[in-house]
Amino acid sequence: MALPLPLRSTRILKLLPFLSILCVLVGVTWLLLLPLDEYSRNTYISENALLPGGVHTYFAGSEQNVFRAYRHEVKVLRNATNDEMVNVIGGIFKGQGLKVATQKFRYEAGGEVYEGENVYAVLEAPRGDATEAVVLVAPWINGEDQLNQSGVALVMALARYFKRWSLWSKDVIFLITSDARAGPQAWVDAYHNTHSSNVASLPLTSGAIQGVVVLDYPTTNPWDRIHVVYDGVNGQLPNLDLFNTAVHISGHQMGVRASLQEMFAHSDSYEDRLRTMLRGMVNQGLGHATGPHSSFIPYHIDAITLQVSGIGQHDEVTMGRILESLFRSLNNLLEHFHQSFFFYLLLAPKKFVSIGTYLPSAMLIAVNFTITAIGLWIQSGQRPSKEPVEEAIVSEEKQADSKSNSDEKEALLKILPVSVTTDEHERHLVLPIAFILFVHFLGFIPLYVFNTFPTPTLSPIFCAFTTISLVLPFFLSFILHTLFKPTVQDYTLIKCFSLLMLGLFLSALATLNFSLSFLIGLFSTPFTFAAPQQKSKWWLAVLMEIALHALAPTTALVGVAVYWREDLSRILAEAAFGWAVWGMWTQVVVWCVWWPAWVVARVSVAGTWWDMGKSVETVKR
Numbered sequence: 001m002a003l004p005l006p007l008r009s010t011r012i013l014k015l016l017p018f019l020s021i022l023c024v025l026v027g028v029t030w031l032l033l034l035p036l037d038e039y040s041r042n043t044y045i046s047e048n049a050l051l052p053g054g055v056h057t058y059f060a061g062s063e064q065n066v067f068r069a070y071r072h073e074v075k076v077l078r079n080a081t082n083d084e085m086v087n088v089i090g091g092i093f094k095g096q097g098l099k100v101a102t103q104k105f106r107y108e109a110g111g112e113v114y115e116g117e118n119v120y121a122v123l124e125a126p127r128g129d130a131t132e133a134v135v136l137v138a139p140w141i142n143g144e145d146q147l148n149q150s151g152v153a154l155v156m157a158l159a160r161y162f163k164r165w166s167l168w169s170k171d172v173i174f175l176i177t178s179d180a181r182a183g184p185q186a187w188v189d190a191y192h193n194t195h196s197s198n199v200a201s202l203p204l205t206s207g208a209i210q211g212v213v214v215l216d217y218p219t220t221n222p223w224d225r226i227h228v229v230y231d232g233v234n235g236q237l238p239n240l241d242l243f244n245t246a247v248h249i250s251g252h253q254m255g256v257r258a259s260l261q262e263m264f265a266h267s268d269s270y271e272d273r274l275r276t277m278l279r280g281m282v283n284q285g286l287g288h289a290t291g292p293h294s295s296f297i298p299y300h301i302d303a304i305t306l307q308v309s310g311i312g313q314h315d316e317v318t319m320g321r322i323l324e325s326l327f328r329s330l331n332n333l334l335e336h337f338h339q340s341f342f343f344y345l346l347l348a349p350k351k352f353v354s355i356g357t358y359l360p361s362a363m364l365i366a367v368n369f370t371i372t373a374i375g376l377w378i379q380s381g382q383r384p385s386k387e388p389v390e391e392a393i394v395s396e397e398k399q400a401d402s403k404s405n406s407d408e409k410e411a412l413l414k415i416l417p418v419s420v421t422t423d424e425h426e427r428h429l430v431l432p433i434a435f436i437l438f439v440h441f442l443g444f445i446p447l448y449v450f451n452t453f454p455t456p457t458l459s460p461i462f463c464a465f466t467t468i469s470l471v472l473p474f475f476l477s478f479i480l481h482t483l484f485k486p487t488v489q490d491y492t493l494i495k496c497f498s499l500l501m502l503g504l505f506l507s508a509l510a511t512l513n514f515s516l517s518f519l520i521g522l523f524s525t526p527f528t529f530a531a532p533q534q535k536s537k538w539w540l541a542v543l544m545e546i547a548l549h550a551l552a553p554t555t556a557l558v559g560v561a562v563y564w565r566e567d568l569s570r571i572l573a574e575a576a577f578g579w580a581v582w583g584m585w586t587q588v589v590v591w592c593v594w595w596p597a598w599v600v601a602r603v604s605v606a607g608t609w610w611d612m613g614k615s616v617e618t619v620k621r
Helices: 005-033 062-076 082-095 149-163 182-191 240-253 270-286 316-331 355-380 387-397 402-415 430-442 444-452 455-484 488-510 514-523 525-529 535-550 553-564 568-582 586-610 612-620
Strands: 099-109 112-123 132-139 171-177 208-216 223-229 257-259 303-314 344-348 351-354
Touching: 005 355, 005 514, 005 525, 062 082, 062 149, 062 316, 082 099, 082 112, 082 149, 099 182, 099 568, 112 149, 112 182, 112 568, 132 149, 132 182, 132 316, 149 171, 149 208, 149 316, 171 182, 182 568, 208 316, 223 240, 240 257, 240 303, 240 316, 270 344, 270 514, 303 316, 351 355, 355 488, 355 514, 355 525, 430 444, 430 455, 430 488, 430 586, 444 455, 444 568, 444 586, 455 553, 455 568, 455 586, 488 514, 488 525, 488 586, 514 525, 514 586, 525 535, 525 586, 535 586, 553 568, 553 586, 568 586
Parallel strands: 132 171, 132 208, 208 303, 223 257
Antiparallel strands: 099 112, 112 171, 223 303, 344 351
16 A cells, blocks of 8 residues: 655654664764775875985084084073074074074964064075975974974074085075964965064065975984874865875885874774874864974965984984985975875874775764754644545545455554644744854854953853853743744754754865864764653653763863863963964854854753643654
8 A cells, every 4th residue: 555645754754863873873984994904095105206215315424513513502592582592593594605584473362472583594596496495494492392402403404504505496494483383373474475463574585385394303312203293274284295205204215213193102003093093183173283384284385393202213313314305305396296185094104094085974974964954844844634644544445345444444543643744834934044043143252252361261261151051052942932932843943954054064164174074073963863852751851961961062172171181271272372373263163063053952952841842742743
């Protein structure tokens, strides 16, 4: 016996929640399969012109003595003022016959002031026309607030060493920044004339920057391996060829092991690959700068930071040779990095996953919200009626004998819902759309507060905001129920529009910042199933509330503080600095997309206490 079309639609709607769960499970499983050999690939050099490790390096002998002399000069300046540091280093660069310039900068973020002065020198290419350049950077104070003693000294030694070669076809810029956070950003902004009034212009520039290498080398002790840092602001990544070139030169030419994502004891097992991938996803999802190189990547400049780690037999000569060979490779570039990947997940120094392989996992989680939104839209147009049931029964009675009709009638009444729809009726969109827009507008309040208020006040403000977030959904639900008397259709459309916006935004975000899209989508999965319950099932509403609180944006922020082992106020200050200096937009996603969807989900569950659950259950049946 064929079912009427409305009855088929009702049965399809009942399958959508299971389809949503399936999308989430497949998406997570897909991600967990990526570290396997069947889904990952070995890294390789796409740009043949690089010829990594194809040259003999000569940095040794007398250059080591020069390096040690420069390191002594840096050590003497340990407690010097910024002006004294700039004058001494600038004088050394001038003594080497290079063009030298300085730049002062000043930023304000979270009520704090970040200021300093950069000094840099330009080695004009003997065989070039000043249209292209490569940059070697060393921050005076690294990201761990340590004096970058050996790093700064090695940059000065290499500047003197490179000046004696006539093979350069690109200008080489040697940049010493006063810190590892604001200094590189101020310099690259001014280089491209996008700086603010508090940042001085650059009196000396060169051509288009093709690549940047940052040296973070604070220790004077022998070291064991290099640690390559590559994550950029807002999850952007450098071209994979630059990373592969550094790893290939260090490993194959110099015999130095490379590591990434602080996985110093990587055994290339599934567990280590997965842990490396997840560490990279967290860094990309947070969207913060992981090193001085991160400031260059938004300008489509491929950049990495090289750090030393461990205790071993390698010294400054090994690092000098690595940098010499790396810059010789960059000097071979015929055009900007373009052939290799810009979207990838690294599992090990020589293992990666390309975007075509990992993107479906985030897309499946985003599709989960869209599927539910479509089902809610269809459900919002249903009109309760018993006529289709009666018509179906009468139709069947005309085609069979009385006994058969009686049996089929009883069977049909057992399997068919009590109330189905005959057709779609008019949807009232004003209240749902206005409510969704209002809640998303509220997201601009925490976005403004956490990015502008002084750092000492951020922690108490966050506690107050968390408390308000706990109460706000009940307050909004009460206002809706008291002033507007929303119908079941209104609640259905409110949730429909919220999930639709969330699904569409995460789908678009996945192509720009896969990790952020995946993580927020995973944390937002309970939103799909948040709905008012019958008062007799109040315990189910309580469980939903607990799940929503456990995966709230505020809870995730506390989790980030625990993950980094930092004070919460420091995390909020870092986010404010990223917003003001780096142009980080992770906060926009959190407060203007994720948090409003979370509020709407809790408003939906709060409908339980206004007896909306009974009405919704009636419509579902």
